[in-house]
Amino acid sequence: MNVYFDNAATTPLDPEVLDAMLPFMRDHFGNPSSIHGHGRQVRAAVENARKTIAHLINAAPAEIVFTSCGTEADNYAAFGSVRTLGLKHAVTSTLEHHAVLHTMQALEKAGDITLSYLRHDAQGRLDLEHLDELLAAHPRTFVSLMHANNEIGNLNDIVAIGEICARHNAVFHTDTVQTMGHYRHDVQQLKANFLVGSAHKFHGPKGVGFLYRRSGLLVDALIHGGGQERNQRAGTENVYGIIGLAKALEIAYRDMAEHQRYIQGLKDRFITLLRSEIEGVEFNGTSAEADQSLYTVLSVSLPPSELNEMLLFNLDINKVSVSGGSACTSGANAGSHVLNALGADPNRGTIRFSMSKYNTTEEVDYAVAQLAKMYRKEPQKV
Numbered sequence: 019m020n021v022y023f024d025n026a027a028t029t030p031l032d033p034e035v036l037d038a039m040l041p042f043m044r045d046h047f048g049n050p051s052s053i054h055g056h057g058r059q060v061r062a063a064v065e066n067a068r069k070t071i072a073h074l075i076n077a078a079p080a081e082i083v084f085t086s087c088g089t090e091a092d093n094y095a096a097f098g099s100v101r102t103l104g105l106k107h108a109v110t111s112t113l114e115h116h117a118v119l120h121t122m123q124a125l126e127k128a129g130d131i132t133l134s135y136l137r138h139d140a141q142g143r144l145d146l147e148h149l150d151e152l153l154a155a156h157p158r159t160f161v162s163l164m165h166a167n168n169e170i171g172n173l174n175d176i177v178a179i180g181e182i183c184a185r186h187n188a189v190f191h192t193d194t195v196q197t198m199g200h201y202r203h204d205v206q207q208l209k210a211n212f213l214v215g216s217a218h219k220f221h222g223p224k225g226v227g228f229l230y231r232r233s234g235l236l237v238d239a240l241i242h243g244g245g246q247e248r249n250q251r252a253g254t255e256n257v258y259g260i261i262g263l264a265k266a267l268e269i270a271y272r273d274m275a276e277h278q279r280y281i282q283g284l285k286d287r288f289i290t291l292l293r294s295e296i297e298g299v300e301f302n303g304t305s306a307e308a309d310q311s312l313y314t315v316l317s318v319s320l321p322p323s324e325l326n327e328m329l330l331f332n333l334d335i336n337k338v339s340v341s342g343g344s345a346c347t348s349g350a351n352a353g354s355h356v357l358n359a360l361g362a363d364p365n366r367g368t369i370r371f372s373m374s375k376y377n378t379t380e381e382v383d384y385a386v387a388q389l390a391k392m393y394r395k396e397p398q399k400v
């Protein structure tokens with residue numbers, strides 16, 4: 019068996035998505051900015067993709083800006099808001115993905131903002147009273163707080179955060195990279211000014227994402243050049259990426275309830291088997307709480323052992339691909355800023371299992387069996 023449990027890093031392309039993209043790789047090659055027939059045909063497809071995405075999240079097509087990835091969308095929202103609106107203060111959390119954390123720190127370093135970090139408890143639950151206090155003390159703040167954490171799977175209450183931000187007139191950006199395509203987002207219900215999607219996290223292609231930007235909140239472009247994306251993002255569009263992004267999101271919404279049930283079942287099986295096979299196993303953050311965590315992510319904390327150093331390597335040679343923390347920090351267990359912020363015991367080992375619709379119960383059993391071989395509970399003495 020050769021098992022892939024690293025779907026929070028990236029997901030396999032859905033064959034239906036590939037089928038939708040292929041005509042735009044083979045035949046429809048026009049530049050969407052060209053005014054002739056070849057261009058107009060491709061322009062129509064790009065605008066249809068925009069409409070599809072807008073419709074799914076209950077936005078207007080003009081509120082969707084295509085980008086090269088989630089990271090670019092996060093950068094665009096942060097730099098655009100702070101610099102165009104002249105915001106002088108920002109709030110984020112040390113648990114954010116580096117796409118947000120390093121971006122906010124770059125703005126702080128450049129002297130644009132002072133940055134406040136929201137308090138959280140040892141499970142990574144955000145202190146929303148602290149947010150209220152910070153926003154009361156600093157009018158006109160940029161707030162960036164993610165929906166779900168990519169390493170530990172914690173879900174933040176972005177509805178409540180949005181309400182607090184709206185009450186204080188703050189600009190609210192939420193990094194929804196890990197939940198787009200896994201939960202229904204409705205921008206009419208949610209008081210967020212910016213949301214983010216990245217196609218490769220929901221069985222679409224790599225190298226394409228989008229920013230939802232609430233209408234009326236015009237912010238300066240991050241990338242300058244031509245007038246593409248209504249002057250909001252210069253550069254010839256990644257046409258087949260955009261077609262694949264829209265198709266992937268359409269499929270994700272179509273099959274969401276069924277997949278959520280199925281993947282939560284895999285996660286529950288992981289938790290039950292790990293608890294019965296491995297003495298002292300724990301779960302990081304709120305990862306094991308079904309109502310407080312992303313159903314695709316389980317962050318496992320293994321007891322202190324000399325085995326922990328070679329954990330990912332040993333799983334890899336037994337053909338189980340997983341992550342130690344975030345794959346974006348270049349693999350292994352080293353220096354997860356999220357686990358450090360939670361004050362996790364450095365002697366414990368961490369594995370993130372992240373699942374998709376393509377995983378099976380047999381794969382869960384196989385992965386747990388590989389771990390149990392290493393960490394098996396001592397047999398009870400009679």
Ligand code: PLP
Binds near residue numbers: 027087115166195346
């Ligand atoms: N934000 C979160 C929460 C993520 O998990 C990731 C990727 O792992 C990103 C942002 C960056 O997305 P992309 O790979 O599309 O740049």
